[in-house]
Amino acid sequence: MAEWLQIESLSAGYGEAVILHDVSLALPQGQTLALLGRNGAGKTTLINTIAGATRQHAGRIRLNGVALHSLHSYARAAAGVAWVPQERDIFKSLTVLENLTAVARPGAWTPARVFELFPRLAERQRNMGHQLSGGEQQMLAVGRALVLNPKLLLLDEPLEGLAPIIVQELLQAIARITSEEGLSAVIVEQHPQAILAISHHAAVLDQGRVIHAGPALELLNQSALLDHLLGMSLRKD
């Protein structure tokens, strides 16, 4: 299958600091990549770099043939990149519905469909962003990315702060959306088991470099390797 997202020899960071070194990854259309690694490994920097929010020093990023690396972040959004940042960054002075309608683009995902996925947001649609709980803001950030009707969904810790039942629903929804609608997703997550179970591919970063890349299920079934890669053993002072 042709690669939908292609990252080649990417080096990037903030200011003069280089965080990512020579990162190469590829992802076919309709598939999901789980991005794992210890704290400070460069996972968020990689997501932010695809979105165009860091300083790129070298390398190429292509999405469906479009050279993202030469585009500003707003042009990457127009090219089909939707980004759910770790901080959620919803519009706090707009209502839930306005948060969705302000960015919606034509396509299968509408505010009404987001409300079907997250009924809690439907109940809160007239409330302002700043009146939402942490978990509700998380739902809204994911919903706002979906109504962009993107080609690529970048999710930075999308499960954080969500109730277990919502986590299950969101994981199922991500798996369904990617396979049925030809949408690809790159997901950073602190719960490796949960995210590997619905992903096709896994990549583990350490100190800004890819130290493991392969099928997600293979990594899920090798718990000792997973623990080793993520440094799960208790570190004592």
Add this chain to the structure above:
Amino acid sequence: MSDLVLTCEHLVKRFGGIHATDQVSLQIPRGARHALIGPNGAGKTTLINLLTGVLTPTKGRIHLRGEDISKLPPHERVRRGLVRTFQINQLFEGLTPLQTLAMTLSQQRGQGARWWQALGHSPDLNLRCEQLLAQFHLTKVMNHCTHELPYGKRRLLEMAIALACEPRVLLLDEPAAGVPAGEREELLQTVAALPVDVSVVLIEHDMDLVFSFAHRITVLVQGAVLTEGPPAEIAADPRVREVYLGHGDQHG
């Protein structure tokens, strides 16, 4: 009843037409390990904000060790032993863990205006700083600037600050949120090892943490108490599975 440290009766908080907290009553005894769970937007953080004085209740009363604290400002509640941590870290980014804890302890002991003199001159305060740093696995990073610390260490520092305030009741708002897998075990063990005489109320969506920690669980839904009971009872309650746990959860 003298064993009860924190109680609230028929607590109500309305924001316009929304009942964020709806007739909530809680009884927290000394040494409690109590968890507060519920769907997103159920009013868990609002309840913590009411208990700690960040928000004023529309109706209802809050008592700490028999004293009505309903109208006291947050800092007076902290002085009386009602201390919290936050869902999103609220730290002194430019200070080190050692400086942060020394400042907190100095303030707690009425030496806030001259804490830099006290540090190193007060063996008692130094000892307590060392104890807290060790207890929260911060000794190795005690001289690192807080903004440089890994996220798990930052969560631990937030808890260390709370414990430096000598709480009778500690309210932990999602302490495991955002903590990576490799740093999670350290945090879970630290929460489990909190002093037994401190009552702990925990808000958390990490069910491994909730069910290993809590002796009693209150489930909030739409601002009101749906049910309360021991973990096994809560895990088996079909209403709780329906609105919160879902059916894939292994607990119970």
